[in-house]
């Protein structure tokens with residue numbers, strides 16, 4: 001069944017679709033009144049709904065039933081990464097949404113190339129929603145403001161574990177260093193840009209309690225390194241999935 005993203009509805013039994021979601025329903029899918037779709041509000045709620053009216057500015061849908069079903073893993077993962085270039089940004093967001101990352105922090109680093117401008121962040125948000133539609137996730141990826149590396153590593157984390165990928169010989173393997181993981185604590189994962197982290201950036205992270213980990217003998221692109229870290233954390237936490 002086709003899925004559409006909505007703002008949390010004001011009415012108990014009615015929802016409105018506007019903008020890009022309306023365009024998708026009306027002009028791309030050429031849906032008709034009486035057809036059934038699934039709506040989700042990005043905060044974990046999912047609704048079965050029937051199209052009542054299809055206008056040019058909005059569509060009205062009758063809510064038939066609702067359920068709280070975020071489809072998020074037990075382990076809450078924050079991933080901080082500099083943006084890769086071009087289309088690889090879409091790939092990065094799509095995959096971390098599928099893997100259940102809760103929060104993405106776009107990083108500003110010394111050797112970073114792609115700028116996390118306001119326009120770029122809005123584009124990432126759209127990629128995130130598209131990925132949620134496709135993979136049935138009902139809680140959208142939180143994308144924060146662009147954050148400098150120095151500010152990231154100094155953020156208060158209490159006892160929450162934090163690891164950054166760094167191809168330094170002394171760093172232990174992520175597969176060993178991350179596990180076993182408790183799902184009680186959110187985990188923070190970070191990586192550097194295509195040009196790598198400077199030795200000052202790596203040292204500052206360690207000064208703030210971040211642990212360096214390596215991801216094997218091959219140097220991975222930013223988006224591959226991100227998926228590697230997230231998958232390693234997910235597997236090591238053996239986090240049971242909520243939902244069906």
Ligand code: SAM
Nearest residue numbers: 165166167191192193196214215218219220225
């Ligand atoms: N020449 C750069 C360097 O030496 O750091 C390569 C940067 S790599 C393309 C981008 C980021 O992905 C790195 O800063 C690191 O965080 C992560 N990364 C990629 N491959 C890695 C590996 N084998 N071990 C640890 N981190 C890796």
